[in-house]
Amino acid sequence: MNTILRIARKRAFFLAGSSLAIGYIVASSTSAWAQDAAAPQAASEQSRGGLDDIVVTARKREENAQDTPIAITAMSGSMIEDRQIANVAQVASYAPNVNIQPVGNISGSSASLTAFIRGVGQTDFNITVDPGVGIYVDGVYVARSVGGLLDMADIGSVQILRGPQGTLFGKNTIGGAIIVNSKQPTDKFELQLEATTGRFNRADVKGIVNIPISDTLAMRAVASYETRDGYQRRLFDGGRQGDKDSFSGRVTFKWEPSDAFTATLAGDVNIRREASAAYTLVENRDSPDLLQIVNINGRTVAFPSSNFGYNKLGGGAGQCGAPGELAPVSNPNCVSSRWLTDDIDETWAGGPNRSDFDLWGTNLTLEYDMGDVTLKSISAYRDQKSTIEFDFDVTPLEVLGLTNNIDLWQASQELQLIGSVLDDRLKFTLGAFYLKEKGEDIEPLRFGFANFFSGGKINNDSYAAYLQATFDVTDRLSITPGIRYTDETKRFDPSAQVITRDYTQGVLPPYPDGVFIQYSRCIVGQAVPQLLPNGFPDPACVPAAVNPGGNHPIPAVEVNAKAKEWTPSVAANYQFTDDIMGYASYSKGFKNGGFSQRIFPAEQVTPSFTPEFVTSYEIGLKTELFDRRLRLNLALFQSDYSDIQIVVNEGIAPKVRNAGKGRIKGFEVEGQAAPTDWLRIDYGLGYLDAKYRTVDPSAFPVMLGSKFAFVPEWTTTVAANITAFDNDNGKLTIRGDWYYQSGTFKDAVNSPQLYQSGYSVFGANASYALPGEHFTVTAGVTNLADKRYIQGGYVDLDVGGAAGATYSRPREWFLKVGYKY
Structure with missing residues (x-):
């Protein structure tokens, strides 16, 4: 494998170096909504005027996006290539009220994703917590946030469905769904080669081949290797x-023995051998005392200080001051603010530097066309393994660190019956879905006062059945009701969680094994915590039966969370004219509850949280004006959000809590314009007003006035595609884009260290296709203004003593050479 990667890297530099030179032109506008592939990939047919038709599969059938009563942002494969979109997170820059970041809070993973649509999502990447936005690849649900940062190699289309999609998609689409469709084999031979170089020693190579093996069988394969140096230096x-150091590949076979039957078998792989995600220490807080006295919703609670533990009991003992004193900033053997840097691209992190990821999967899709009815089966299996190192203290000292060892597999089966009756006046989709997921994340953690294992094993089952139908009441009026029933069981076995070392052992005489181990004996599994009046554990208490060894932070017993829910929807759309359609819709979505796996020092029972729900009301207008030169779509919505699942800190551990109720109001303006044949403009504007209506006391310090995490009030995007010339000398296309997002917090507790003020991001590129259009040279710049904005982070100053953030990549140039046969 290493030999292959070295050859690929050399080849990338050779091809890029031998390419034609082209100066990239900076513009403030980029590509239009040209659609280029077959219908199942949300592409378009021939243009009927200025703008192309956009065909989507948001309702499990091929439809013109302008006739679909759903707020959708759709991109074809050519649009993805034109905008140089490398992964699914970058799609958010072209969709209003969508916020996707290529990071996970409290994670060093380079393959994780945090997605929010219309204010609904999830910041926690743990395997016991589900994402709030569902991602589907070729009809297959991607169950975890780690592994959700999909590469965009040979993609036919991407569709972003805003609002709850609780009927047809269901599984964790409470905020919306992201549908990714790869390009399918065709009956024509194709060969594409591509090499890219750029800043940070970037060297990418990609190859695509499509081979018609026979009249009924075709094969399509893609292989991509991407590499570049890290943009943050470890001092x-x-x-x-x-x-970036990632290899991905996919091979697909499509067999069509008759006009009625199609079988598609695909396999894919993604291998990453990367360093940790960039992470910057923004604040460090030492403590002169072991225990921090913290007020939590009227309760006075004592929590241990990691920095005190290291400086006074661990590696800094005897060098970093006596109890009651802060550690000297001048001593490099102590944890202190000396480890902050003045440059976000430099870090003093000294822990292991690794983010490994291995994924492989296969899926089989069978379709049988029986005339008015089509039967479709999607069978899939996916297996992933990740090892993620996270140096939370961001110092050269071993104070706070964790390693996620994630090993998961999922198997899913979906059956769909899609058809029409009554002379096509009634179109319906009937389906059944099953998902099985098993895995574990055994997570060793080191803290200044103790070392322990977190995590555990999961075993999940999800069953669902759904029905949706569209009835044409008249030639202009249609009604679409839908219903889904879901039965889910999530199981969590935390038996692996144990305290392996207590640094207070032998320090406090009443607790020879350590005060934190004694806490676990006096709390875990006990009917009533056996604590002394001063809050310390009773030295005489003994472990409960569910705490074998007396060092488990929670009972070593499997727990489960069950949910049985109906999620209905109904929409009505009216075609006022051939070019103007209005709609109104109601939909409901839910996301199951689960368990917090980060626990320390002890809990009587495993902390759990209940399902969350969103009920959405929407009205919209879809128009095509001025002889299809202008497409203007409007949506106005209100979402009632209840039992909101958020992440808050309680002591050392970030836990998921049900915060209470909220209401999200907003609107979207989205469309395209083709004022001339040589100019295409895409635009979008989104507004969100998200507020809590009630807050549960357990969600403290979140209050009624707190802001939702990852929910900016305004998002704006403008992109344009200019054809400078297209003649016998070739074709020159200039593209540019602008994205704006107003200020937002990156966590639910509104930590000031993680507030990102409003910012703009610009990009530009130019492509020259040589005569014959076999060779194309593209040059461009991403993050043109070099805006460095916070993508995510974590703050725990009371216990962890540190606050850190991940910042966006800096400005980068690239040069790409492509060949098509």
Whole structure:
């Protein structure tokens, strides 16, 4: 494998170096909504005027997006290539009220994703917590946030469905759904080669081949290798963080023995051997005392300080001051603010520097066309393994660190019956879905006062059945009701969680094994916590039966969360004219509850949280004006959000809590314009007003006035595609884009260290296709203004003593050479 990667890297530099030179032109506008592939990939047919038709599969059938009563942002494969979109997170820059970041809070993973649509999502990447936005690849649900950062190689289309999609998609689409469709084999031979170089020693190579093996069988394969150096320098060892070293591949066979039957078998793989995601220490807080006295919703609670534990009991003992004193900033053997840097691209992190990811999957899709009815089966299996190192203290000292060892597999089966009756006046989709997921994340953690294992094993089952139908009441009026029933069981076995070392052992005489181990004996599984009046554990208490060894932070017993829910929807759309359609819709979505796997020092029972729900009301207008030169779509919505699942800190551990109720109001303006044959403009504007209506006391310090995490009030996007010339000398296309997002917090507790003020991001590129259009040279710049904005982070100053953030990539140039046969 290493030999292959070295050859690929050399080949990338050779091809890029031998390419034609082209100066990239900076513009403030980029590509239009040209659609280029077959219908199942949400592409378009021939243009009937200025703008092309956009065909989507949001309702499990092929429809013109302008006739679909759903707020949709759709991109074809050519649009993805034109905008140089490399992964699914970058799609958010072209969709209003969509916020996707390529990071996970409290994670060093380079393959994780945090997605919010219309204010609904999830910041926690743990395997016991489900994402709030569902991602589907070729009809297959991607169950976890780690692994959700999909590469955009040979993609036919991407569709973003805003609002709850609780009928047809169901599984964790409470905020919306992201549908990714790869390009399918065709009956024509194709060969594409591509090499890219750029800043940070970027060297990417990609190859695509489509082979018609026979009249009934075709094969399509893609292989892509991407590499670049990290943009953050480690001062401790000279290493880098935030790099790219990823190989992905996919092969698809499509068999069509008759006009009625199609079988598609695909397999894919993604292998990453990368450093940790870039992470910057923004604040450090030492403590002169072991226990921090914290007020939580009227309760006075004592929590241990990691920095005190290291400086006074661990590696800094005897060097970093006596109890009651802060550690000297001048001593490099102590944890202190000396480890902050003045440059977000430099870090003193000294822990292991690794984010490994291995994924493979296969799926089989069978379709049988029986005339008015089509039967479709989607069978899939996916297996992933990740090892993620996270140096939370961001110092050269071993104070706060964790390693996620994620090993998961999922198997799913979906059956769909899609058809029409009554002379096509009634179109319906009937389906059944099953998902099985098993895995574990055994997570060793080191803290200044103790070392322990977190995590555990999961075993989940999800069953669902759904029905949706569209009835044409008249030639202009249609009504679409839908219903889905879901039965889910999530199981969590935390038996692996144990305290492996207590640094207070032998320090406090009443607790020879350590005060934190004694806490676990006096709390875990006990009917009533056995604590002394001063809050310390009773030295005489003994472990409960569910706490074998006396060192488990929670009972070593499997727990489960069950949910049985109906999620209905109904929409009505009216065609006022051939070019103007209005609609109104109601939909409901839910996301199951689960368990917090981060626990310390002890809990009587495993902390759990209940399902959350969203009920959405929407009205919209879809128009095509001025002889199809202008497409203007409007949506106005209100979402009632209840039992909101958020992440809050309680002591050392970030836990998921049900915050209470909220209401999200907003609107979207989205469309395209083709004022001339040589100019295409895409635009979008989104507004969100998200507020809590009630807050549960357990969600403290979240209050009624708190802001939702990852929910900016305004999002704006403008992109344009200019054809400078298209003649016998070739074709030159200039593209540019602008994205704006207003200020937002990156966590639910509104930590000021994680507030990102409003910012703009610009990009530009130019492509020259040589005569014959076999060779294309593209040059461009991403993040043109070099805006460095916070993508995510974590703050825990009371216990962890640190606050850190991940910042966006800096400005980068690239040069790409492509060949098509």
